[in-house]
Amino acid sequence: MSSYCAIDFGTSNSAIAIPADQGMRLVPLEGDSTTMPTAVFYCTDGDDLPTGFEKATGRPGAELPRTFGRAAVQAYIEGYEGRLMRSMKSILGSPLVEQTTDLGHGFGVKYIDIITGYLHHLRSRAERASGQVLSHVVLGRPVFFVDDDPERDAQAQASLAAAAHAVGFKDVAFQYEPIAAAFDYEQQATREELALVADIGGGTSDFSVVRVGPQRAALLDRRSDILANHGVHVAGTDFDRRVSLSCVMPPLGHGGMGPSIGGQPPRPIPSRVYFDLATWHLINNVYQAPRVAELKSMNGFYADPTQFKRLMKVVNDRLGHALVGSAEAAKIAVAAGGDFDIDLSVIEAGLHAPLKEAQAEQAFREDLARITACALDTVRMAGLQPSDIHALYFTGGSTGLKLLTDQLEAAFPQTRAVRGDRLASVVTGLGLHAGRLFGK
Numbered sequence: 001m002s003s004y005c006a007i008d009f010g011t012s013n014s015a016i017a018i019p020a021d022q023g024m025r026l027v028p029l030e031g032d033s034t035t036m037p038t039a040v041f042y043c044t045d046g047d048d049l050p051t052g053f054e055k056a057t058g059r060p061g062a063e064l065p066r067t068f069g070r071a072a073v074q075a076y077i078e079g080y081e082g083r084l085m086r087s088m089k090s091i092l093g094s095p096l097v098e099q100t101t102d103l104g105h106g107f108g109v110k111y112i113d114i115i116t117g118y119l120h121h122l123r124s125r126a127e128r129a130s131g132q133v134l135s136h137v138v139l140g141r142p143v144f145f146v147d148d149d150p151e152r153d154a155q156a157q158a159s160l161a162a163a164a165h166a167v168g169f170k171d172v173a174f175q176y177e178p179i180a181a182a183f184d185y186e187q188q189a190t191r192e193e194l195a196l197v198a199d200i201g202g203g204t205s206d207f208s209v210v211r212v213g214p215q216r217a218a219l220l221d222r223r224s225d226i227l228a229n230h231g232v233h234v235a236g237t238d239f240d241r242r243v244s245l246s247c248v249m250p251p252l253g254h255g256g257m258g259p260s261i262g263g264q265p266p267r268p269i270p271s272r273v274y275f276d277l278a279t280w281h282l283i284n285n286v287y288q289a290p291r292v293a294e295l296k297s298m299n300g301f302y303a304d305p306t307q308f309k310r311l312m313k314v315v316n317d318r319l320g321h322a323l324v325g326s327a328e329a330a331k332i333a334v335a336a337g338g339d340f341d342i343d344l345s346v347i348e349a350g351l352h353a354p355l356k357e358a359q360a361e362q363a364f365r366e367d368l369a370r371i372t373a374c375a376l377d378t379v380r381m382a383g384l385q386p387s388d389i390h391a392l393y394f395t396g397g398s399t400g401l402k403l404l405t406d407q408l409e410a411a412f413p414q415t416r417a418v419r420g421d422r423l424a425s426v427v428t429g430l431g432l433h434a435g436r437l438f439g440k
Contacts, residue, residue: 003132003133003134003135003136004018004019004134004135004136004137004138004171004434004435004437004438004439005017005018005019005123005126005130005134005136005137005138005431005434006024006137006138006139006140006427006430006431006433006434007119007122007137007138007139007140007164007427007430008140008177008180008426008427008430009038009089009115009118009119009122009139009140009160010038010089010140010201010202010203010397010426011038011087011089011090011201011202011203011204011235011236011237012037012038012086012087012201012202012203012236012237012397013035013036013037013038013201013202013397013423014029014035014036014037014038014118014122015027015029015034015035015036015423015424015426015427016029016122016123016125016126016427017427017428017430017431017434018126018129018130018134018431019130019435019439023431023432023435024428024431024432024434024435026424026427026428026431027125027126027129028125028129029069029122029125030069030070030071033070034424035423035424036068036069036070036122037069037070037072037073037086038086038087038088038089038118038202039068039069039070039072039073039084039085039086040066040067040068040072040084040085040088040114040117040118041066041067041068041071041072041073041075041076041080041082041083041084041085042064042065042066042082042083042085042103042107042109043064043065043066043067043075043080043081043082044064044081044082044083044103044104044105044107045080045081045082053065053066053067054066054067064082064103064107066117068118068121072084072085073086073325076321076322077322077325081104082103082104083101083102083103083104083284084321085114085281086280086281086321087202087203087237087280087281088111088114088115088118088281089115089202089203090203090237090280090281091111091115091281092115092145092156092157092159092160093145093146093149093152093153093155093156093159094146094152096111096281097110097111097112097156097159098110098111098112099111101114101284102284102288112159112162112163115159115160115163116163116166116167119163119164119167120167120168123137123167123168123169133168134168134169135168135169135170135171136169136170136171136172136173136434136438137164137169137171137172137173137434138173138174138175138430138431138433138434138437138438139160139161139164139172139173139174139175139430140174140175140176140177140180140426140427140430141157141160141174141175141176141177142176142177142201142203142204142206142231143176143177143178143204143206143207143208143229143230143231144204144206144231144232144233145157145204146233147231147232147233157174161174171438173434173437175429175430175433176206176208176229177199177201177206177426177430178197178198178199178206178207178208178210178229178231178395179197179208179210179222179226179229179429180425180426180427180428180429180430180432180433181197181199181208181393181395181396181420181425181426181429182195182197182208182210182212182393182429183217183428183429183432183433184395184420184421184425184426184428184429184432185197185212185391185393185418185420185425186212186213186214186216186217187217187432189212189213189214190214191213191214192211192212192213192215192216193211193212193213193390193391194209194210194211194212194227194384194388194389194390194391195209195210195211195212195389195390195391195392195393196208196209196375196378196379196389196391196392196393196412196415197210197393197395198375198392198393198394198395198396198399198408199395199396199425199426200235200236200371200394200395200396200397200398200399200404201235201236201396201397201398202235202236202237202397202398203233203235203236203237204231204232204233204234204235205231205232205234205235205371205374205396205398206229206230206231207229207230207231207374207375207378208226208228208229208230208378209226209227209228209229209378209379209381209382209384209389210222210225210226210227211224211225211226211227212225218436220436220437227382227383227384228378228379228381228382229378230374230377230378230381231374232370232371232374234367234370234371235371235396235398236331236397236398236401237279237280238367239331239364239367239398239401240278240280240324240327240328240331241275241278241279241324241327242363242364242367243327243328243330243331243355243360243363244277244278244323244324244327245274245275245278245363246355246359246362246363247327247330247342247353247354247355247359248278248323248326248327248342248344248353249274249277249278250353251307251310251344251347251351251353252274252277252307252310252311252314252347253269253274253302253304253307253308253310253311254269254271254274255268255269255271256268256269256302256303256304256307257269257303258300258301258302258303259300259302259303260303266303267301269301269302269307270298270301273286273295273311277314277320277323277324278323278324278327279324280321280324283320283321283324284320286315286320287315287318287320292315292316295311295312295315296312310347310348310351313347313348314347319346319347322346323344326342326343326344327342329342330342330355331360331401332400333355334355334357334360335400335401335402335403336400336402337357337402338357339354339355339356339357340354340355341353341354341355342354342355360403361403364401364403364404368403368404368407371404371407371408372407372408372411375408375411375412376411386411386412386413386414386415387414387415389412389415390415390416391415391416391417391418392408392409392412392415392416392417392418393418393419393420394408394417394418394419394420394422395420395421395422395425395426396422396425396426397422397423399419399422400422405417
């Protein structure tokens with residue numbers, strides 16, 4: 001059977017693998033790139049659209065153009081009217097998944113239909129590359145879609161499975177993403193080892209202790225080799241939010257104080273709007289008419305009217321996604337060490353927000369501690385000590401953050417650190433599993 005594929009549907013980026021003469025190969029999704037941002041842009045103006053848009057139902061009897069990946073982000077940056085959706089995976093397991101979100105001009109779409117549309121696009125690209133209908137799929141999943149809530153976690157997987165069936169897959173199987181990464185690492189193992197896989201992406205940080213080795217690679221049932229897996233819902237988009245809240249939002253009033261009235265001590269400016277503006281899938285909530293009206297009435301909460309003016313500029317011009325993108329770029333820039341200056345001239349001429357490496361370390365401290373504790377807990381769950389682990393295998397986009405990998409390596413001082421392909425290790429391992437499961 002060759003009508004199968006493997007999909008890494010990630011919070012930040014996605015990829016797909018199909019059978020090849022020798023194993024599996026990754027499908028080019030945008031030009032020569034085999035990874036694509038997990039992003040969808042619905043356009044509501046429909047005028048003079050660039051190539052690459054396709055029609056999608058926006059409400060009964062109406063259609064909207066949409067595009068995906070880098071093209072979606074670019075369309076938003078270029079100012080086309082519409083709605084950019086990112087980090088859709090974070091919605092799985094939440095009540096939002098079956099809710100309809102407003103796209104503007106009376107158009108709306110369910111969040112689960114956005115995910116379904118994105119999976120349909122991936123499947124179409126893969127079928128074009130393979131030349132046949134793909135009916136079987138292995139989908140990656142985090143260890144926990146939702147922390148400490150098994151029922152919602154199961155609902156999240158069921159929603160993703162339903163989306164995969166809706167786009168035409170008849171047989172849908174799942175594999176934990178860090179286990180898939182272990183399969184990828186196993187290709188270079190020359191002896192039996194215990195590997196701790198650290199799969200840290202955009203939405204979750206997942207860890208697995210896996211027994212790997214060349215003699216075990218051909219086995220289909222590897223359950224006995226998975227000694228422990230654990231995860232925490234903290235990762236790259238949380239780092240983006242930390243950068244935004246610590247650097248980008250203070251010039252807009254976050255952390256500031258209101259005026260002193262009647263001799264009373266000034267009160268802190270309410271912070272909810274800043275947290276929403278710093279969180280990808282909540283930004284559009286700020287643009288709803290009742291919320292905008294509420295914000296306009298808050299002028300008196302600000303001792304510094306310039307901060308309020310900047311906030312309303314962001315809200316009225318819908319700059320939230322652009323600001324989170326700037327925070328993400330700053331995070332990437334300091335990932336290898338050093339400082340970065342965030343240009344906020346889109347809000348006000350000459351406005352900028354410097355991000356220093358020490359400031360990023362302070363902003364990330366709580367999240368890094370939770371991730372490191374999760375890694376150590378995973379090893380303890382396997383009945384092992386850190387010194388028993390032979391290899392610490394890094395994969396996932398957020399393992400490019402030096403502050404993170406340095407802290408994890410310090411927690412396993414006797415373990416060899418190995419860096420996989422940050423964006424392709426998981427889909428490669430999912431492909432290996434798909435071949436063993438569906439291939440003949």
